[in-house]
Amino acid sequence: xKEVEQDPGPLSVPEGAIVSLNCTYSNSAFQYFxxxxxxxxxxxxxxxxxYSSGNKEDGRFTAQVDKSSKYISLFIRDSxxxxxxxxxxxxRNQAGTALIFGKGTTLSVSS
Amino acid sequence: GAGxxxxxxxxxxxxxxxxxxxxxxxxxxxxxYWYRQxxxxxxxxxxxxxxxxxxxxxxxxxxxFFAVRPEGSxxxxxxxxxxxxxxxxYLCASSPVAGVVDTQYFGPGTRLTVL
Numbered sequence: 001x002k003e004v005e006q007d008p009g010p011l012s013v014p015e016g017a018i019v020s021l022n023c024t025y026s027n028s029a030f031q032y033f034x035x036x037x038x039x040x041x042x043x044x045x046x047x048x049x050x051y052s053s054g055n056k057e058d059g060r061f062t063a064q065v066d067k068s069s070k071y072i073s074l075f076i077r078d079s080x081x082x083x084x085x086x087x088x089x090x091x092r093n094q095a096g097t098a099l100i101f102g103k104g105t106t107l108s109v110s111s
Numbered sequence: 112g113a114g115x116x117x118x119x120x121x122x123x124x125x126x127x128x129x130x131x132x133x134x135x136x137x138x139x140x141x142x143x144y145w146y147r148q149x150x151x152x153x154x155x156x157x158x159x160x161x162x163x164x165x166x167x168x169x170x171x172x173x174x175x176f177f178a179v180r181p182e183g184s185x186x187x188x189x190x191x192x193x194x195x196x197x198x199x200x201y202l203c204a205s206s207p208v209a210g211v212v213d214t215q216y217f218g219p220g221t222r223l224t225v226l
Binding site: 049 | 115144146151152153154155156159166167170202204214215217218219220
């Protein structure tokens with residue numbers, strides 16, 4: 001079992017839809033949770049990070065962490081074609097020296 | 112300001128050859144990371160530098176892989192006796208300090224193809 005599991009999709013939605021992206025993880029010691037967005041042939045860019053459990057909102061994006069279930073989510077409201085990308089969940093390892101990524105979910109938003 | 116830059120953007124080599132991949136971090140960033148991203152996968156950690164020293168190299172897959180950062184800025188990832196399985200995008204990231212909430216800024220990657 002990988003430490004971080006993420007359904008690779010692809011996920012296709014119409015413009016304006018609410019998108020839900022999810023990851024599960026196995027190490028209960030993880031404390032910092034991140035979502036990165038990666039456009040084709042580009043490096044990942046940080047979208048959201050959350051410490052421990054709870055919700056965090058930034059514009060159209062909401063990140064949720066449920067440590068009891070070892071489950072994290074990213075919600076995108078009013079999705080736009082420009083949101084079409086691969087979304088990677090990531091967790092910082094216990095030593096604080098590296099990020100552990102999921103496989104990424106490819107999202108396509110059609111206009 | 113300028114982001115993380117990586118050269119070359121693409122590298123095609125033959126099995127058994129030696130390659131060097133270069134990373135220029137954001138100026139002033141003390142922490143530097145290398146990751147490898149295979150097709151359809153998320154980035155996988157290779158090595159982390161704090162300043163000039165490798166603070167964590169536990170992700171290097173074997174002794175054909177080596178990385179240096181001699182002056183605490185530019186880093187070079189070196190791969191000896193390349194194999195077809197080494198084909199991937201090699202990503203470099205930097206951050207201002209090492210810590211649990213720092214942001215890692217990624218470069219665009221070097222796409223390595225081993226024929």
